[in-house]
Amino acid sequence: MQKLFCLLACLCTILSSSWIHATPPNILFIAVDDLRTALGCYGDTLVHSPNIDRLASQSRVFQRAYCMQAVCGPSRTALLTGRLPDNTRVWHNRNMFRETHPTLVTLPQHFMNNGYHTVSLGKIFSGDARELDPQSWSEPEILKQTGWKNSVNDGSGTSGKSGPWQIADVPDDGYSDGKLASLAIEKLASLKANDKPFFLAVGFFKPHLPFNAPKRYWDLYDPESFDLHDDGKQVDQVSIHAHHSHRELGGYRDVPEDEHLDAAMTRKLRHGYYACVSYVDAQIGKLLNEMDRLGLTENTIVVLWGDHGYSLGEKDRWCKGTNFDRDARVPLIIRTPSMKQPGASTISMVELVDLYPTLTSLAGLAPMDHLDGRDLQPMIDDPNAPGRNEVLGQFARPFNRNTPDFMGYSLRTNTHRYTRWISWADQKTVAEELYDYTDRTCASHQSGYWIEQRNIADQPEQKTTLVDLSARLDEMLLQRIKPKSPVSAQPTKKEPIQKSKTKKKSKGS
8 A cells, every 4th residue: 555655646746747847838038129218117208118018017027127238249148148248258249159158058048958949030149140049049040031121212201221210101011020020920829839838039120220110100209209308418527438439320321420419310319219119019019919819828938128228319328338327227027927916116136147047947947057147036026025236237448349448347236336447458447437326416317217417436525435336346246257357446547538539430239
């Protein structure tokens, strides 16, 4: 009898284990290019984003999520490898992590190795076919297909690839993101018919420049609502390293190369950005609706993220590429089938590099070694659970594929941001920045965005704070950078305080 009992117990264990492994959660992994927190669920007062806001009402919204470097290639590499830019040597879109870590297992690759069918549609690793990663996917990545257009030459608005915006009276599939949504919907049906769980990554191209979207999305907005109430000056008292010198917007037709725009062009571009956000929001809504129709929602983890923030003329700055808060802060929304307190936000600070261990944990996969992130599941279970005491960011100067001349490491706490610029060759400090977000003369808060006004690092009364945050950055870099780089603060050799000089035009990524 005892042997029979043991046999039955073992059989129950096997059956239970088989059931668990037979029904692992699917993953819908939605990336949105250049999306700052321009969503209703983040407090943006201008945007029309009903579909993402509906997803947010069923999810955990991370109000204080930050990317590792505010440009697409390094940010996406950090997220998808679970490693910081210094640990992969990816500081530019043309840096390839496989060149330094050929056997590294990426997030989707880890799922594939554990029985998932992994699929990449649109911009996930990169928008350039030279930078795709076939090792991560069960089938060839589809970046774009024949007929996917970034512009429509119909005579409306500013047409052509070199224009910074376009208003075309076309259906959603007149542009690439509409076609991408249709392809993703088709793929969902085939994935449901598969006998494997899936990891479906869908990377939307907008609101990246040019701001081209169907007319119906432009019509959602009153153009007058996009007037920029700003002093038109760059952040005060910062070195030449703080502001990027590569001119992404300035590389488009009819845009001043120095990106100093008049009020009319500023209004038009801001309008175009928000039209693109609403356009992408509609495509995401279609995808989520199809999930419901197919009966996939109840067993699918949905993650929506932006690769970095974005600036729309505030403090005379456009696009990304800095360590300022609105470039570094990103939307991050996670919905799980068993979500507790759905719709609640967390204000705990997190990093995009945390997504790798989080999804691994949520799916019940074995954890990977040597990741630089932390599991966010405690905050998914309880929005009041603590996050990081500080988050890390960085940016290299100049922005090219070569070894940096300078690197800016930035530490964000609940109340401050401290940034240290070092000379890469000798690791010596050349400039420092300090912003106090509790001081409205130092940083203002407008429609959900922090906008730095002036650097206070040189003020004598800030010395204690500066020393404390500098020591905290030293400790973080010592713990997290491998191999450890001697980037402790050295006697500061201050660079001249002046505005960045215009360099070669670039359309960015």
